[in-house]
Amino acid sequence: MAELEDAEDDDAFIYGMYQYALHIDKHLNRAEYRQPAMTGLEWVQRKLGDSKACFSMFRMSPPMFHRLHDLLVQSYGLKSSAKSTSVEALGMFLWMIGAPQSFRQAEDRFERSLGTVSNMLNKVLKCMVKLAADIIKPVDPQFRTMHPRLRNPRFYPYFKDCIGGIDGTHVPCVVPNDKFVQHLCRKGMTTQNVMAVCDFDMRFTFVLAGWPGSVHDMRVFNDGTTTYSHVFPHPPAGTHLSDSTFGSLLFNYMNVNFFLLM
């Protein structure tokens, strides 16, 4: 009986030592702190000082960068953390989607661990999605004004009620093996089929991403107009389908806005 208890004590002791070793390995045996010659923030600020370099790295001019930064901080909850500032996080995000650059390259450039890079990227991405909800929509949901381009005699008055164009595009992306076939587009790449609506000022008023590349444009279109009908910039319709004679239908129809399709 006493022997059995000894054996149990031994097991407990060994287990304890094992846990201790794990603890040391995890918390005390870490890589040395980085001692960068230039921190990520310094690098971003240096690029912001040179408008040409700024455009190459962040795909926008320095005033644009600062305005975007201020907007994200004021309205969309972008914050500096104890470790990294919001300017550095935004710079890293733009650099990674504009250049584009991988996580490994960001790790090296910004002298940050992969985990930190990922956190910073996600933080900015979250703000961007919030911004998108506010900024990707028609300027005037009633479409009361006609765009100056339509005043051109080539188009006026035939297209005067037109409010924008709609089209799909394929965005190549890397997908896991089990999703390979459904993302395969007709060109043999794995893509997403993205549908967008835009007005005559080249602003997007609706974007639908997420459909795999093998799906037909029509299905994406149907999804956009039905599932997202509350945000889809429909031409304001309704009155034109009155049950009257054909002549007046057409006449009424002329007052209804429409899109151009691909």
Add this chain to the structure above:
Amino acid sequence: MDSGYPNRLGYLAPYKGTKYHLQEYRDAPEPQGKEETFNYAHSCLRNVIERSFGVLKMRWRILHQIPSYAPHKQSQIIVACCALHNFIRISGIGDRHFARCDRDDNYVPREASENQPDPEEVEDESDLMNEFRDSIAYALLNRS
């Protein structure tokens, strides 16, 4: 060129089986007949979306090949790029990609031109929209 989307109520598609893209008209004689005339005008107007895609992809080059992020992250990145595109457009601060487009109404960035419409047939044509399209086409053809 065939069209991927049908002529639906409120949505006006080009005539199918007729020249459509601007490039096809560039080296050709004047558009002939109501279909070509209409498609030419339609194409000139609709190129705004192609230009937008072009500027979008030219600026945010991650859209040429999104790395293996989680699927919902990939979609979010696409939407984020579009949001930034709008932000830059609305900001009123000059931008060289947009400036190039504003200088020339027919300029379409190279990145956009890889799009080929689907050859598949589409259903659900709206007679009303087809009539409407014909009325525009005849009006275009008969203007002085």
